[in-house]
Amino acid sequence: MNKATPQKRLDRILNALGAELAAATDEEVLAAADDLGMKPSMKGTVPFLGLKHFIAPYAPGDYAKSSEDANGEPENARKTRPARDAPD
Amino acid sequence: MDLLRLKAIARVHARGLPGDVGWGDVLQEAFARVLNGSRRRPEGVPLEAFMSGVMRSIRAEHWRRVRRDGERHAVIDHSQTSVAAKIAEVRDPAPDPERALLAQQELEAIGKLFADDNVVLRIIVALGDGLSAEEICATLGLSRTEYDSARKRMRRALLREGLRMRLP
Numbered sequence: 001m002n003k004a005t006p007q008k009r010l011d012r013i014l015n016a017l018g019a020e021l022a023a024a025t026d027e028e029v030l031a032a033a034d035d036l037g038m039k040p041s042m043k044g045t046v047p048f049l050g051l052k053h054f055i056a057p058y059a060p061g062d063y064a065k066s067s068e069d070a071n072g073e074p075e076n077a078r079k080t081r082p083a084r085d086a087p088d
Numbered sequence: 089m090d091l092l093r094l095k096a097i098a099r100v101h102a103r104g105l106p107g108d109v110g111w112g113d114v115l116q117e118a119f120a121r122v123l124n125g126s127r128r129r130p131e132g133v134p135l136e137a138f139m140s141g142v143m144r145s146i147r148a149e150h151w152r153r154v155r156r157d158g159e160r161h162a163v164i165d166h167s168q169t170s171v172a173a174k175i176a177e178v179r180d181p182a183p184d185p186e187r188a189l190l191a192q193q194e195l196e197a198i199g200k201l202f203a204d205d206n207v208v209l210r211i212i213v214a215l216g217d218g219l220s221a222e223e224i225c226a227t228l229g230l231s232r233t234e235y236d237s238a239r240k241r242m243r244r245a246l247l248r249e250g251l252r253m254r255l256p
Contacts, residue, residue: 006191007151007184009216010104013198015144016215017246021097022136024243026089032247033092040092 093136094118096250101143104194105150106186118142151187201249207238208245 004012033040094115102111118139121127127145129138195216202208207230214224225235 004216004218006188006195007104010191010194011148012218013195013212013216014100014103014147017100017198017242018097018140018144019137020239020243021093021100021246021250022134022140024093024096024136024247028240028243029089029092029096029247029251032244033251035244035248036251038251040089 090135092251093247094139096247097136097140098143099250100246101140101147103197104187104190105147106154106190109150114143114146117146121146151184154187155184201245202242205238205241205245207234208242211235211238211242 030040095111098111098115098118102109102114105114118127121142122129122139127138127142129135198212199209202212207228210228211224214227219227221235224230225232230238
């Protein structure tokens with residue numbers, strides 16, 4: 001009779017399954033994706049789904065700074081269509 | 089392709105963690121540790137194997153932290169008891185009931201994942217017993233080819249499960 005606790009058993013199994021997945025070939029990954037009707041090679045699809053911030057954290061303040069021009073005028077202000085005079 | 093594989097690995101290592109810790113958190117933390125240099129990949133170790141090891145550490149650290157927090161609270165809650173009793177309580181190796189329950193539920197979920205493949209199911213049980221590949225083959229009466237073939241089916245099922253479009 002094995003007296004290992006459920007935690008210990010789960011740890012052993014997860015470590016073994018993690019190692020199995022690490023050893024999975026590209027063909028196996030593609031075959032599994034194909035089973036699910038996925039096309040991993042298409043941009044903006046499966047690979048990045050669920051990742052909150054890959055590489056750099058989301059920092060909207062940084063983007064706001066970079067979009068201002070040298071005079072401190074927001075970039076989108078320049079793109080605003082000039083007010084048209086009222087029709088004659 | 090690597091990222092798909094890593095997502096599937098993260099989903100495996102996030103199994104049995106409390107609901108507020110998802111596979112996305114495990115994967116992000118693993119990336120963070122590699123990017124900030126706190127974990128370095130030894131030369132010759134494949135990326136996926138290395139990242140799997142990092143995620144395994146993250147899971148273990150999570151449970152160590154939960155256990156430490158629980159012990160600290162136990163001491164605070166029993167501040168009126170003697171010092172000896174407190175120390176005994178802190179060192180009590182009794183299993184965490186929440187963790188035991190989560191682990192049991194995950195073991196059942198893994199069992200369901202392979203319910204239609206009796207050979208894989210028996211291999212999983214043997215892995216839980218801590219048997220090596222050779223011991224599993226001997227115990228289950230499998231040839232090395234049969235064992236490798238079952239592992240391939242196991243990987244395919246795990247990848248399918250890991251790639252499903254569920255948010256963390």
